[in-house]
Amino acid sequence: MTATDLSAEERLRRAIDIGREYLGVDNGVLSYTGEGRYEVVETNITSGPYAREGVVDLDGTWCRHVVNTGETLAFADATETEYRDDIALDTTGLTCYIGAEVAIDGETYGTLCFSDEQPRDDPITDAERDFITVLAEWVSAELERQKHYAELREQNDRLDEFAGIVAHDLRNPLSGAIGFTELAQEEVSGQVAEFLGRVRSSLDRMESMIAECLILAKEGSDVGERRPVALEPLVRQAWDTVQTRNATLTVDIEPETTVVADEMRLQRLLENLFRNSVEHGGPSVSVTVTGDEHGFAVADDGPGLPPAVESALGEADTENVKSFGLGLLVVLRVVSGHGWNLSVTSSADGTRFEVTDVNTAEPVHQALGD
Known part of the structure; x- marks a missing residue:
């Protein structure tokens, strides 16, 4: 099975699982960090404040550094780095961490991070940092695609509403005009009949144009x-x-x-x-x-x-x-x-x-x- 066979949520979970397996750590989290909060969007964690839909204070997380700088942050053991006294070590209990920025349309959306309560024996390599950075970019593209599809669905809903108005408010009186023109054509001859024929042709063209407008209104990108x-x-x-x-x-x-x-x-x-x-x-x-x-x-x-x-x-x-x-x-x-x-x-x-x-x-x- 490929990613094209999966739902949007399944693709995000797959990305988290791939990162965890690649790094050999327990936890993977996709977060939204708007408005000063840290909201868990997707994760493998099943309970506690960092389970799916959990919300905590951003200032108590390691991810705040990623959000503030836009740079990928990584360490195998926080106690052996400049972050040994960081508040996140106490609030999260995580000593091993790597996180990268997730952005949509050039604006920070949140982070994709991987962590473990236990330090990792091996230091995090440049290749691992690059991999997580690229994985976060893929997640950014996936979320951006979802956003644009949602916007497209909303736009199509509005167009459908407009199309319904056109179909009802324009077609109904037009049908009446065509019907009365046909009746009038049966009662006259000569130049008047010729004029009515031209009216009928114009009404038919209007009906065709309305149909074409309805088609265009329903065509998405x-x-x-x-x-x-x-x-x-x-x-x-x-x-x-x-x-x-x-x-x-x-x-x-x-x-x-x-x-x-x-x-x-x-x-x-x-x-x-x-x-x-x-x-x-x-x-x-x-x-x-x-x-x-x-x-x-x-x-x-x-x-x-x-x-x-x-x-x-x-x-x-x-x-x-x-x-x-x-x-x-x-x-x-x-x-x-x-x-x-x-x-x-x-x-x-x-x-x-x-x-x-x-x-x-x-x-x-x-x-x-x-």
Whole structure:
């Protein structure tokens, strides 16, 4: 089992166990030291003030030196060092100690420390100090990742709330406007019918834009969980959900090709590329999808993209992409959320969107060991 299979708490406990075993000491503690207190976040200690969720006065701990200096502190026997008269020797009863700073976003969070009531026979080496320092840096990165994921979840909750408001407060009156426009179209003819047709087209476009806004509101910076998805059937499914008029689709994908992705978001990407081809390439445009284990491409024989939009897509410039429609912005968000690469080539003979590195995204965190 690797660290990627463990929960956040299990990964932190694993780090503590690795440090204890490496140093040959009894105790390992991850602490939070904000507001002048020493709060135990994770530890192998099961009872007493230094058990999990225990809180003591920071000024009575060895870790206060680490917090004050930001430097790793280590000694095998405090009674043989300059700390022989330190208050922490009496309050903690620990004679062997090594601790390093844990920081989040450049600010001190607390410490990762290892200790023992008994002195260690061998002095703590530079290699051991460096190891604990690096281990504390890994813990810092893990906590920072957890913090950012929590912030992302809060942001997504707010966006979900906003999306619900949009869906209810905008879609309901829009549906009413579409319904009454349809009724009016049945009662008139001539120029009035033509005008109502234009109104209906505008209302349909508004409905499409609301749907695209809802999709964007729910797209995070990272898609999170993903799994192997069979590419060819998903391409055909996405094509079937788009109003393609007289457009034609050709699929040339190697058999059994899979993409490690969030299936729903990958389908949205394909739908928006197909919709873009049909809307801007004409009702009889030809669309070709190719793909293998390295990536996939969607190409059409339409008139091509405006140079500014092609350049903006290549640079992931969302402001200029938005000017061409929210659909392409959805494409950018899905690609970046998966950690893929997108390249766009366009000319008077057509446009090609190519997505690569689909199965080579690096894991969010590195394994501590098997």
